[in-house]
Amino acid sequence: MTATQSRPPLALALSRTAEAVATYIDGAIARSGAPGERLAGAMRHATLAGGKRLRPFLVVESAALFGISAARAMPAAAALECIHCYSLVHDDLPAMDNDDLRRGRPTVHCAYDEATAILAGDALLTLAFEILAGAETDADPAVRLALVASLARAAGVAGMIGGQMLDLAAEGRFAEGKPLDLPAPAIIELQAMKTGALLRQACEAGALLGRASPAERASLDRYARAVGRAFQIADDLLDVEGEASLVGKAVGKDAAAGKATLVGTLGIDGARAELARLTGEAEAALAGFGSAATLLVEAAYFVADRRN
Amino acid sequence: MTATQSRPPLALALSRTAEAVATYIDGAIARSGAPGERLAGAMRHATLAGGKRLRPFLVVESAALFGISAARAMPAAAALECIHCYSLVHDDLPAMDNDDLRRGRPTVHCAYDEATAILAGDALLTLAFEILAGAETDADPAVRLALVASLARAAGVAGMIGGQMLDLAAEGRFAEGKPLDLPAPAIIELQAMKTGALLRQACEAGALLGRASPAERASLDRYARAVGRAFQIADDLLDVEGEASLVGKAVGKDAAAGKATLVGTLGIDGARAELARLTGEAEAALAGFGSAATLLVEAAYFVADRRN
Numbered sequence: 001m002t003a004t005q006s007r008p009p010l011a012l013a014l015s016r017t018a019e020a021v022a023t024y025i026d027g028a029i030a031r032s033g034a035p036g037e038r039l040a041g042a043m044r045h046a047t048l049a050g051g052k053r054l055r056p057f058l059v060v061e062s063a064a065l066f067g068i069s070a071a072r073a074m075p076a077a078a079a080l081e082c083i084h085c086y087s088l089v090h091d092d093l094p095a096m097d098n099d100d101l102r103r104g105r106p107t108v109h110c111a112y113d114e115a116t117a118i119l120a121g122d123a124l125l126t127l128a129f130e131i132l133a134g135a136e137t138d139a140d141p142a143v144r145l146a147l148v149a150s151l152a153r154a155a156g157v158a159g160m161i162g163g164q165m166l167d168l169a170a171e172g173r174f175a176e177g178k179p180l181d182l183p184a185p186a187i188i189e190l191q192a193m194k195t196g197a198l199l200r201q202a203c204e205a206g207a208l209l210g211r212a213s214p215a216e217r218a219s220l221d222r223y224a225r226a227v228g229r230a231f232q233i234a235d236d237l238l239d240v241e242g243e244a245s246l247v248g249k250a251v252g253k254d255a256a257a258g259k260a261t262l263v264g265t266l267g268i269d270g271a272r273a274e275l276a277r278l279t280g281e282a283e284a285a286l287a288g289f290g291s292a293a294t295l296l297v298e299a300a301y302f303v304a305d306r307r308n
Numbered sequence: 309m310t311a312t313q314s315r316p317p318l319a320l321a322l323s324r325t326a327e328a329v330a331t332y333i334d335g336a337i338a339r340s341g342a343p344g345e346r347l348a349g350a351m352r353h354a355t356l357a358g359g360k361r362l363r364p365f366l367v368v369e370s371a372a373l374f375g376i377s378a379a380r381a382m383p384a385a386a387a388l389e390c391i392h393c394y395s396l397v398h399d400d401l402p403a404m405d406n407d408d409l410r411r412g413r414p415t416v417h418c419a420y421d422e423a424t425a426i427l428a429g430d431a432l433l434t435l436a437f438e439i440l441a442g443a444e445t446d447a448d449p450a451v452r453l454a455l456v457a458s459l460a461r462a463a464g465v466a467g468m469i470g471g472q473m474l475d476l477a478a479e480g481r482f483a484e485g486k487p488l489d490l491p492a493p494a495i496i497e498l499q500a501m502k503t504g505a506l507l508r509q510a511c512e513a514g515a516l517l518g519r520a521s522p523a524e525r526a527s528l529d530r531y532a533r534a535v536g537r538a539f540q541i542a543d544d545l546l547d548v549e550g551e552a553s554l555v556g557k558a559v560g561k562d563a564a565a566g567k568a569t570l571v572g573t574l575g576i577d578g579a580r581a582e583l584a585r586l587t588g589e590a591e592a593a594l595a596g597f598g599s600a601a602t603l604l605v606e607a608a609y610f611v612a613d614r615r616n
Binding site: 032033034035036038039040043086090093095096113114115116118119121122123125126127129130132133134141142144145148149151152153155156157158161162164165166168169173174193 | 340341342343344346347348351394398401403404421422423424426427429430431433434435437438440441442449450452453456457459460461463464465466469470472473474476477481482501
């Protein structure tokens with residue numbers, strides 16, 4: 001039995017993508033022409049600290065359904081990860097969530113300073129679009145442009161940024177300190193924007209690279225919506241049940257902030273039942289792809305069951 | 309004599325572009341799908357407060373050299389202005405330049421709060437690329453993609469963001485408080501990145517929309533480099549000689565920060581002589597376009613002579 005065979009396929013695929021995307025981002029930062037060491041150092045701190053790299057994995061595996069190699073999918077995967085990482089840098093700032101710890105390491109504004117963190121975040125956001133516009137991303141300019149439009153939409157005010165704004169509002173940040181008591185549909189909508197939009201973009205990027213048919217795109221999108229909701233519920237459960245040492249960041253923050261979550265609304269058992277329903281939904285969405293989608297289906301269960 | 313004839317052509321052209329770009333950005337924010345009123349309000353505060361709109365004007369007038377209408381150039385002009393405005397919002401933050409006043413009004417983090425200002429800046433940066441990717445920007449996806457690549461490069465670490473990082477370093481922000489004593493070439497390089505990159509992108513965008521020949525692009529770029537340097541020297545002179553009420557923001561900040569500027573290096577008379585040389589350079593660069601370039605040439609003199 002070789003070392004490869006002794007590891008479960010999903011873990012191996014995740015670690016391969018994680019390694020490849022880190023290498024790609026490292027190279028893109030090196031090629032970007034940042035002056036001095038400090039800015040590039042902060043960008044590397046923000047992007048090369050590990051993490052599951054779930055979004056790049058979803059780009060790579062969605063593209064693989066259409067015979068696109070991991071290497072060809074890597075620029076689009078790296079661009080999306082740059083967006084995810086910039087959002088973490090800005091969300092961690094004192095004026096936002098004020099987090100000192102991220103993946104068990106100091107956040108960028110703690111390791112450097114606030115001004116550097118703001119600029120490094122801006123730089124990664126900008127770099128994402130520079131990467132997508134590059135010829136390496138796809139031979140067809142129209143496909144690269146579709147990726148730009150898709151990522152800008154998902155990362156913008158109708159997606160991730162809008163979701164973060166709603167999240168701050170839900171914590172009562174703009175209303176004299178009183179958290180909002182949101183009903184479940186509003187929480188789902190907020191999370192679909194804040195977390196779900198980038199996960200959906202990952203699968204959309206794979207579909208664009210793979211010239212998927214409208215039906216195939218719709219199936220992938222149904223899968224991605226279910227995974228996105230499962231991801232957030234699992235995150236909320238970790239905040240309630242997890243240990244900071246394992247999760248790699250502060251836990252119990254939602255309750256401390258008086259923040260409305262689905263776990264708070266459904267209860268822990270209700271949230272677990274919803275997770276089971278969502279993984280079934282994700283699996284059903286990809287039935288038409290047969291065994292080619294095995295890793296994506298396993299990833300949905302991994303997201304729902306994750307412990308960090 | 310009509311009202312139109314009684315105004316100088318440059319002032320009229322500038323005000324027409326300013327009005328059109330504000331209308332376009334206002335519409336783009338309305339269409340962007342921002343949740344609630346607060347985020348869109350902060351984006352409008354950042355973009356619709358007036359200003360000379362020099363960058364959109366340069367896009368429009370560069371494109372006009374090739375017969376492109378102002379209406380057709382407006383999306384590219386608006387995208388660039390969104391980048392410029394986001395950079396002002398982030399630069400004004402307490403962790404950066406800590407400015408309370410911008411164009412005579414409270415800065416975004418003063419009118420709203422820091423979290424909203426960070427997110428509104430991120431949103432405008434993202435919106436710029438969403439606008440460029442849209443079909444309104446140009447019928448040819450390859451041209452839209454070239455605009456994305458051009459703007460990402462100009463706004464990124466090799467351009468504006470890198471320049472701002474160098475500027476903070478020059479103020480001694482990362483070296484225990486001691487401002488760097490930069491030689492003139494280093495100041496010129498810093499300013500070429502921080503201010504010059506977006507002004508050059510404006511002319512490059514016009515050239516891309518106009519399918520300019522390589523020689524025409526090079527001429528416009530020579531013009532834009534000269535205007536960019538003139539712009540920064542005029543800015544430094546205003547910081548030394550201007551009145552806050554007229555300039556619309558705090559003055560004397562460079563000296564207070566012990567910051568190296570070309571005015572400090574060349575003296576006021578030396579800086580004025582360099583301004584005269586640069587306007588001559590800008591005019592010479594566009595000689596090949598004949599009278600079609602009159603407004604652009606006038607704009608170079610306007611930039612050098614401006615009082616606010």
